[in-house]
Amino acid sequence: xASRGTLGQTVTTSLQACVAALRTVPGIEIELSAPMARYTTxxxxxxxxxxxxxxxxQAVPHVVRLARDHGLPLTVLGGxxxxxxxxxxxxxxxxxxxxxDVSEATDDTVRADAGVTVNGLVRWLAGRGLAGLEAWAGTPxxxxxxxxxxxxxxxxxxxxxxxxxxxLTAAGSQIxxxxxxxxxxxxxxxxxxxxxxxxxxVFAVRxxxxxxxxxxxxxxxxxFRKRTQPLHQASAGCIFQNPxxxxxxxxxxxxxxxxxxxxxxxxxxxxxxxxxxxxxANFLVVAPGSSASDVRALIDRCRDAVSEASHVRLDxxxxxxxDWPAAAEGER
Numbered sequence: 284x285a286s287r288g289t290l291g292q293t294v295t296t297s298l299q300a301c302v303a304a305l306r307t308v309p310g311i312e313i314e315l316s317a318p319m320a321r322y323t324t325x326x327x328x329x330x331x332x333x334x335x336x337x338x339x340x341q342a343v344p345h346v347v348r349l350a351r352d353h354g355l356p357l358t359v360l361g362g363x364x365x366x367x368x369x370x371x372x373x374x375x376x377x378x379x380x381x382x383x384d385v386s387e388a389t390d391d392t393v394r395a396d397a398g399v400t401v402n403g404l405v406r407w408l409a410g411r412g413l414a415g416l417e418a419w420a421g422t423p424x425x426x427x428x429x430x431x432x433x434x435x436x437x438x439x440x441x442x443x444x445x446x447x448x449x450x451l452t453a454a455g456s457q458i459x460x461x462x463x464x465x466x467x468x469x470x471x472x473x474x475x476x477x478x479x480x481x482x483x484x485v486f487a488v489r490x491x492x493x494x495x496x497x498x499x500x501x502x503x504x505x506x507f508r509k510r511t512q513p514l515h516q517a518s519a520g521c522i523f524q525n526p527x528x529x530x531x532x533x534x535x536x537x538x539x540x541x542x543x544x545x546x547x548x549x550x551x552x553x554x555x556x557x558x559x560x561x562x563x564a565n566f567l568v569v570a571p572g573s574s575a576s577d578v579r580a581l582i583d584r585c586r587d588a589v590s591e592a593s594h595v596r597l598d599x600x601x602x603x604x605x606d607w608p609a610a611a612e613g614e615r
Contacts, residue, residue, distance in 0.1 A: 298332055301353040301376065308346060310339040319368040319605075322360065322379060324423060326517040327575045328368025328605065331358070331377040338382025338398050340482040344451055347480065350376040358604055359480055362400060362424035364520050365432060369605035370575045380427055387411075388485055392446055397427030397481045401434070404486075409497035413488040415444055420501035421508040423520055427481040431474050432600070433467050436504075442467035446485040453478035470524050470600055513560045516568040522582055523565055523597040533593050540589075540597055541565035547588035554581035579607075 305313055317334035320326050335346050350357040356375030360366070363379075383396025385407045393413065395404050401422040408416055419441070422434055430448060434441040445462045452458060466473030474481060508514060523540035526532055536542050544550065544564035552559045556573025559581065560566040567581055586597050 297353045297355060298375070301349055301355055302333055304349045304353070305333070305335060305346065305376075308342060308349070310342040311335050311337045311346065317377070319373060319377070323363035323366055323368055323519070324517065325363075325367055325519040325569060325575075325578065326571075327370075327569055327573050327578060329370050329372030329575075331373040331375075331605075333376045334379060335376060336379040336381060338380075338396070340380070340383065340396050340398075340449075343378060343380060343480060343482060344455060344457070346376070346378045347451065348455055350378075359427075360604075361398065361426075361428035361431075364423035365428065365600065366602045366604050367519055367575055367578055369603070369607045371606035373605040381425065383483075390490060391488060392485050393488055394483050394485050395426045396483050397425060397430075399426050400424070401426060401429055405501055408488060409494055409501055412492045412494050412497070413490055414492035414497055415488040416486065417497040417500040418504045421505040421514070426484050430465075430481050430484055431472055432470055432602075433472050435469065440467065440469070442472070444486050446487050448481060448485075449483045450474065450479040451482055457482065469527070511563055513562045513566050513568050516560070518560070518566045518568045519601050521565045522567055522585070522599065522601050524600045526595055526597070530595060532595055536593070539565070543589045543593050543595055543597065544585050547585070547592040549585055549588050552581065552584065554578075554584065557581045559585065579603075 302313065305311065314334040317331045319328040319331050337343065347357060358373055358377045360377055360379045361381065380398040383398040385393055385395045385399055385404060388394045393408065401419055401424060404426060405416055405420045419436060422429065422436065429441045442462060442465065447462060448460050448465055450458055450460055525540050526538050532538055536546055541564040544559060549559050550564045551561045555577030556570040557567050557577040560568050567578055569578060582599065589595055589597050
């Protein structure tokens with residue numbers, strides 16, 4: 284265990300006691316008053332009271348139990364993509380699951396810890412001639428985050444490759460859940476409402492592929508993303524979900540949030556240091572010194588403009604974390 288930083292003067296006795304208890308947990312790093320902009324791909328947001336980082340899935344239950352025993356709010360973070368942290372920061376304990384291992388479970392499956400990056404998993408599989416996930420190269424974030432939000436790319440869902448998921452339940456037990464019971468849908472899984480935490484995932488793979496071929500597919504996928512997404516700029520990834528098949532969209536317009544924002548005339552629109560990407564309108568990019576409030580204001584502006592121009596209500600794909608004003612929470 285390692286730690287750094289100091290707690291602010293207004294910290295509660297419960298938080299102090301929790302930090303003292305966390306210092307006894309092996310395999311974790313503790314940072315106090317941690318600037319969350321450093322740990323998210325959007326690079327904005329305030330500080331977390333306590334940030335606990337671990338690559339070891341066996342440490343997660345201990346951290347969760349201590350936070351709950353001390354009555355503290357708990358937030359789970361992976362690679363930091365697809366989230367927007369409030370300028371006021373996050374109260375309580377943030378557990379950041381980052382890093383871990385991949386291992387062959389059977390001849391046609393592998394198990395990846397939740398903190399493994401999707402790109403790291405792709406590289407691991409390609410190097411061993413195991414096919415199945417090579418087209419997911421360039422996906423931001425970790426395996427745990429991809430499962431929680433059921434990541435999608437070019438009409439495919441990450442859940443299509445899943446056999447089972449090991450979850451930490453709200454009661455503190457660990458269970459292996461078959462894919463059929465994960466409640467997967469577009470941008471959806473059961474963990475979004477169950478209070479459970481992803482610890483590891485079993486993926487289906489196919490052995491005997493050429494590593495060179497798999498790496499070639501991965502490079503093509505990454506090159507496609509670089510051509511169509513602002514990967515060179517700070518962003519959270521896609522902001523809005525694409526409209527469902529049951530949602531009417533204007534004739535001639537793709538069923539795409541980015542296309543609808545473009546149609547509303549907001550490609551390149553600016554709010555403070557936040558801008559609607561000129562490359563892909565469903566990405567908001569930020570300049571150094573931007574605030575989360577700038578981003579939130581631009582999200583609201585895009586949603587309202589699309590509603591007025593196309594009569595389509597866009598729902599956020601991004602997840603808001605931390606202490607947002609009550610008015611902003613009510614706007615979701």
